[in-house]
Amino acid sequence: MSESDTVLSALADGVLTLTLNRPDKLNAFNDEMHLALRAGFERAHADENVRAVLLTGAGRGFSAGQDLGDRDPKKGVPDLGQTIETFYNPLLRLIRSLEKPVICAVNGVAAGAGANIAFACDITLAARSARFIQAFAKIGLVPDSGGTWSLPRLIGEARATELILTGRTVDADEAERIGLVDRRVPAGADRKTALELATTIAGNSPVGVRNAKRALRRGSDVDLATGLDVEDGAWRATAFSGDRAEGVAAFNEKRRPDWPGR
Numbered sequence: 001m002s003e004s005d006t007v008l009s010a011l012a013d014g015v016l017t018l019t020l021n022r023p024d025k026l027n028a029f030n031d032e033m034h035l036a037l038r039a040g041f042e043r044a045h046a047d048e049n050v051r052a053v054l055l056t057g058a059g060r061g062f063s064a065g066q067d068l069g070d071r072d073p074k075k076g077v078p079d080l081g082q083t084i085e086t087f088y089n090p091l092l093r094l095i096r097s098l099e100k101p102v103i104c105a106v107n108g109v110a111a112g113a114g115a116n117i118a119f120a121c122d123i124t125l126a127a128r129s130a131r132f133i134q135a136f137a138k139i140g141l142v143p144d145s146g147g148t149w150s151l152p153r154l155i156g157e158a159r160a161t162e163l164i165l166t167g168r169t170v171d172a173d174e175a176e177r178i179g180l181v182d183r184r185v186p187a188g189a190d191r192k193t194a195l196e197l198a199t200t201i202a203g204n205s206p207v208g209v210r211n212a213k214r215a216l217r218r219g220s221d222v223d224l225a226t227g228l229d230v231e232d233g234a235w236r237a238t239a240f241s242g243d244r245a246e247g248v249a250a251f252n253e254k255r256r257p258d259w260p261g262r
C-alpha cells in the first residue's frame with residue numbers, strides 16, 4: 001500500500017491518492033512524513049500510470065504544519081532554514097512542477113505549512129469542517145511553503161496581508177467566498193467529491209491535460225502577447241498528438257478513447 005505509514009499511498013483509475021497519516025498530531029510534518037510525501041510526488045512524476053494526484057489527510061485534520069515538538073528550541077537550537085531548504089521548498093517545487101493535476105481535499109484544520117501546501121495544489125476543495133490558519137506570526141515566523149507567493153495570487157494582496165499578519169482562522173464558507181479554495185463541499189463528501197474530480201481529469205487526454213496545465217501555469221505570469229504564444233505552443237503540442245487523433249476517432253466511433261498519452 002504505501003512508502004511509509006505516515007503517508008498512505010494508493011493508485012486506482014489513474015489517481016494516486018496520498019493521505020497524510022499522523023492523525024494524533026493532526027498530520028503535523030515530522031521528517032519521516034516529509035520524506036514519504038516527497039516519495040509520493042516523485043512517483044507521481046515518474047509513473048505514467050499516475051494521471052492525477054489526490055492529496056488529503058487522515059482523521060480530523062488536514063495538517064497542522066510543521067511538528068513543533070520536532071523543532072522545539074528547548075531541545076537545542078533547530079536550524080529552521082535547513083528545514084525549509086531540505087524539506088518544504090523541494091516539496092513545493094515538486095508539487096508545482098508536476099505536469100499532472102494535484103487535487104487537494106482539506107478536511108478540518110490546515111495550519112502553517114499545512115495550509116500553504118494545500119494552496120500550492122491545482123484545485124483545493126474544503127470540507128465543511130475545513131479551517132485555514134496562517135499560524136506563522138503566532139510563533140514568531142513568516143510564511144513558508146510559498147504562502148507569500150500563493151496567497152496574493154489566490155485572494156489579492158490586501159486579504160493575503162490581513163490573513164498572514166493576524167493569523168486568524170478562515171472557515172470553509174469564507175475560504176470559498178474569497179477564493180482561497182476552489183469550492184466548499186458538503187459534510188462527509190470532500191474525499192468522494194475530490195476523488196470524482198480527480199478521476200474525471202485522469203480519464204481525459206494526458207497530452208491535453210498536461211499542456212493545458214503548462215499553459216495555465218506560464219500564462220498567468222505573462223502579458224497577453226506572451227500568453228498567446230504560450231497557448232499556441234500548447235495547442236500545437238496537442239493538435240498533432242496521438243491523443244488528439246484518438247479523441248476524434250473515439251468520438252466518431254461512439255466509444256471511450258484509449259489514450260496513447262503521446
Ligand code: LHQ
Nearest residue numbers: 025026028064065066067068069071080083111112113135
Ligand atoms: C501538534 C501540532 C503541531 C505538533 C497540533 N506540532 N503537534 C517550518 C520550519 C520550521 C519550523 C517551524 O515551522 C515551519 C512551518 C510551519 O508549519 S509553522 C506553523 C506550525 N503550526 C502551528 O503553529 C499550529 C500549531 N497547532 C495549533 O495551533 C492547534 O493545534 C490547531 C489550531 C492546529 C488545532 O487546534 P485543536 O483543534 O484545538 O487541536 P489541538 O491543539 O488539541 O491538537 C491536537 C493534537 O495535535 C495535540 O496533541 P495532544 O497530544 O495534546 O492531543 C497537539 O499538541 C497536536 N498538534 N499541532 N504543529
